Every structure is written in structure tokens, then in C-alpha cells.
Amino acid sequence: MDSYLVKPGEKIKLTDMSTSETNQFSGNKKAGLEQLSKLNEKLSNLQELLYAQQKHKILVVFQARDAGGKDGTIRSVFSGVNPQGVRITSFKVPSDAELAHDYLWRIHQQVPGKGELVVFNRSHYEDVLVVRVHKLVEKEIWSKRYSQINQFEKMLSENGTTILKFFLNVSKEEQKTRFQERLDDPSKNWKFNPGDLKERALWDEYSAAYEDALTQTSTEHAPWYVIPADHNWYRNLSVASILVDTLESLKMSYPAPAPDLGKIVIE
Ligand code: AMP
Ligand code: MG
Numbered sequence: 617m618d619s620y621l622v623k624p625g626e627k628i629k630l631t632d633m634s635t636s637e638t639n640q641f642s643g644n645k646k647a648g649l650e651q652l653s654k655l656n657e658k659l660s661n662l663q664e665l666l667y668a669q670q671k672h673k674i675l676v677v678f679q680a681r682d683a684g685g686k687d688g689t690i691r692s693v694f695s696g697v698n699p700q701g702v703r704i705t706s707f708k709v710p711s712d713a714e715l716a717h718d719y720l721w722r723i724h725q726q727v728p729g730k731g732e733l734v735v736f737n738r739s740h741y742e743d744v745l746v747v748r749v750h751k752l753v754e755k756e757i758w759s760k761r762y763s764q765i766n767q768f769e770k771m772l773s774e775n776g777t778t779i780l781k782f783f784l785n786v787s788k789e790e791q792k793t794r795f796q797e798r799l800d801d802p803s804k805n806w807k808f809n810p811g812d813l814k815e816r817a818l819w820d821e822y823s824a825a826y827e828d829a830l831t832q833t834s835t836e837h838a839p840w841y842v843i844p845a846d847h848n849w850y851r852n853l854s855v856a857s858i859l860v861d862t863l864e865s866l867k868m869s870y871p872a873p874a875p876d877l878g879k880i881v882i883e
Pocket of ligand 2: 682809812
């Protein structure tokens with residue numbers, strides 16, 4: 617899964633990156649799902665440790681194009697965790713109050729506290745993506761945001777936050793298929809947003825914006841992973857695997873018991 621990591625300073629070209637590979641699984645969905653189920657269990661145990669230890673803070677960021685699979689990934693990867701220690705936050709079009717502040721204001725309020733795992737469904741990266749593509753602010757403003765974001769994330773990291781960022785990389789063809797399903801399947805109609813077609817027409821503009829964001833903001837302390845996202849099962853498996861590896865690398869343990877616990881007798 618390391619091959620999906622954007623190395624700091626590496627220049628990203630999305631057309632060079634696979635959207636559909638399934639790596640060592642060679643398209644074997646059944647084997648992939650079995651592996652995913654093992655990872656779900658591991659993640660559940662790791663999150664229990666995270667919550668018990670009350671030491672680390674975990675921030676997981678998801679960005680994708682429309683129908684890229686953010687919602688489905690979150691549902692699948694976090695299906696086994698304890699809701700008490702996990703929080704999912706979606707960032708929508710900013711409210712008036714949010715717009716009256718700097719773009720990181722609403723973000724900072726939602727970052728994880730000790731023992732918590734927070735998932736961002738969209739994030740501060742919208743402020744160099746949709747905002748850039750639709751020229752919602754001038755270039756002079758958004759172009760400064762890459763280094764501001766790096767500094768903000770570095771500050772979080774230096775204060776005990778582990779940050780992982782995933783770009784779910786879906787192809788233009790697969791996006792079309794998924795939009796069509798939303799039109800054809802009554803149970804998916806609610807997901808269809810005519811506005812998404814306008815965004816689709818700006819595919820290349822979004823590619824350029826994503827390439828700049830990935831190139832400029834993948835750092836040692838807050839790396840980006842570009843995940844092939846045409847196959848849902850492989851996408852979920854890849855994200856779960858990277859998350860489990862990262863949590864394992866923290867070498868978490870249960871807090872030490874109170875000194876005389878062994879002497880306590882319950883009548
Ligand atoms: P959804 O995630 O499909 O519910 O849609 C949320 C919408 O909010 C998307 O179209 C985002 O591009 C948009 N959005 C999120 N953050 C911002 C932002 N900072 N500025 C403008 N639009 C945003
Ligand atoms: Mg949408």
C-alpha cells in the first residue's frame with residue numbers, strides 16, 4: 617500500500633495513476649472482502665486501545681470527486697468501531713458565520729481530542745479545490761493556502777495528532793456509471809445532484825487543482841495517499857490497511873492499572 621503514498625515533494629500527475637488496479641488481489645473480490653473483514657476487526661481493537669489510552673488523536677481526511685466513494689468508504693471502513701470514540705464530520709458549503717472567518721476556523725473546531733478518531737468527509741482542502749475551480753476567491757488568496765495548510769497540519773501533528781489523508785481516485789468512466797446508477801435505481805435517486813454534472817464538466821480543472829494540492833501538501837507529518845477507487849472493495853481494503861498499519865505503528869497500550877488493583881476483593 618506504500619505505493620499509494622505521495623512522497624513529500626513528489627510531483628503528482630493523475631493521468632499516471634491507476635484508478636482501477638487491484639494489486640496482489642488480481643481482481644479477486646472474495647479474497648479482498650475476507651481480508652477487509654480481518655482489517656475491520658483489527659481496526660476495532662486498535663480503536664478500543666486508542667480510546668482507553670486517551671493519548672493519541674487521529675485525524676483521517678477524505679477527499680474525492682463526486683461519486684468517488686467517500687460515504688461508502690467511511691461506512692465500510694469504520695463499520696466495526698465504537699461510535700463513542702469516533703466522530704464523522706462533513707464539510708458543506710460554508711455558512712455565513714463560517715465565511716465571516718478564515719477558512720480554517722470551522723476546521724480547527726472539529727479536530728480530534730485525546731483518544732478520539734475524527735473522520736473528515738471533505739475538509740479544508742475544499743478551499744483549494746472547489747474554491748479554486750469556481751474562482752470563489754482570487755488566486756492571490758488561494759495560492760497562499762498550501763503553505764498555510766502545511767503549517768496548520770504541522771501544528772496539529774506537533775501537538776499529538778496523527779494525520780492521514782486519502783484521495784479516492786475514480787475514473788471519469790466510472791463516475792459516469794455511478795451517476796447513471798443514481799438516475800436508474802430509485803433507492804439511489806436521492807444521491808443524484810444535477811449540480812454534480814456541472815462539476816463533471818470541469819473534470820480537467822479539478823484534476824489540476826487536485827494535482828497541486830497533492831503535490832504541495834503531502835508531508836512527513838500529514839501524508840496523502842492516492843487510492844485507486846473504481847473498485848469499491850479494493851478502495852475500502854486499501855484505506856483500512858493503511859489505517860491499521862498507521863495505528864499499529866503508534867504502539868499503543870492499555871493504561872497501567874491502579875497500583876493495588878490485585879488486592880481488591882468484590883464482596
Ligand atoms: P456533499 O459532500 O455532496 O454533501 O456536498 C457538499 C458540497 O459542499 C460540495 O459541493 C462541496 O464542494 C461544497 N463545499 C464544501 N466545502 C466548501 C467550501 N469551503 N467552499 C465552497 N464549497 C464547499
Ligand atoms: Mg454530492
